[in-house]
Amino acid sequence: MKKLFLILLVILTVSSCVTTKQRLKICNECKTHTTEYVRDSIYIKDTVVNVKADSSYVEALLECDSLGNVRLKELTGLQGKLINLEASLKNNRFKAKAKTDTIKVYVPGSTEIRYRFKDKIVERPVTIYKDYWWKWPLLIWAGLVTLFLLVKYRFFITNILKLII
Structure with a gap:
């Protein structure tokens, strides 16, 4: 079970990376300057x-x-x-x-x-992309709530991770 979890984690990490060539293929419509070869x-x-x-x-x-x-x-x-x-x-x-x-x-x-x-x-x-005024305060509050929940339920989370890993 431990190995399966690590393999899934590695696959997700590697598949989320985008190389430069792939980025150019994805964003081919984004080019603003093209060169034509005329003979x-x-x-x-x-x-x-x-x-x-x-x-x-x-x-x-x-x-x-x-x-x-x-x-x-x-x-x-x-x-x-x-x-x-x-x-x-x-x-x-x-x-x-x-x-x-x-x-x-x-x-x-x-x-x-x-x-x-x-x-x-x-x-x-x-x-x-317009940067709204409420975006950063919302992210800060969401981070603080997540940190508070991690501290409060740390024993419960560690027990689940021990079972998985």
């Missing part, structure tokens, strides 16, 4: 750049003179926007040269991810 992502992807088709042409009328040399009589052509066409006749040789600049299109392909913490203050109503 902003910006994705810039490669794009396909279409270059318009371009062409140029040359039309030349070549004649031979009395000496047998080739002569350029008439030259007509159309220049393109991207291609420059040059035509020349030297030493009985006709040359047509098309020149174009290199087309470079630089399109960055990157991904930008930003992390930021956002603090949010949440206002919650705080319960205020």
